[in-house]
Amino acid sequence: MATREIIRMGHPQLREKSSELSIDEITSKEIQQFIEDLKETMAAYNGIGIAAPQVGVNKQLALIHVPTESERYPEAPVTELYVIFNPKITVLDETTQGFWEGCLSVPGLIGYVERPRKVKIDYLDTTATMQSIVVEDFHATVFQHELDHLFGKLYIDRITDSTKFSYTEEFNQFHNGEESMEE
Helix, strand or coil: CCCCCCCCCCCHHHHCCCECCCHHHHCCHHHHHHHHHHHHHHHHCCCCEEEHHHHCCCECEEEECCCCCCCCCCCCCCCCCEEEEEEEEEEEEEEEEEEEEEECCEEEEEEEEEEEEEEEEEEECCCCCEEEEEEEHHHHHHHHHHHHHHHCCCHHHHCCCHHHEEEHHHHHHHCCCCCEEEC
């Protein structure tokens, strides 16, 4: 396993649409090792999600995991580890909800983003088996945030009120107590 370097906002690869993986690619030894690298990288950066483009690999692969003892998200509902290939997102509830989001590729900044509160994700798992999950509330935001990376989007693209975009330190100093979600 290896911790990969996270690329940051401004790097052109973060703005490219990632390519889908074939069944042979998903089940290959190389991709299975890459998944282990992504797990290690996500843990090293205390993230709850990571997408392949964030380490410079433009493939449709994202990991999401909110652990039991999350230092950054002690109140967040726990999730198992999701390894998601080639996702298709369907909005099930157009009602929006807002969270303050941060991102490993946009370090030191946080912004308020409103997203649909309930979505369905159809995807392939690590054995290239079709899976489907319905997520809502905080988890819906986490999944949409991570999967946006696979389509060349960053959370900053979804901020509708520029007065709700801040350095994390100032957010913590002046807006402490507001709901936040950082990758």
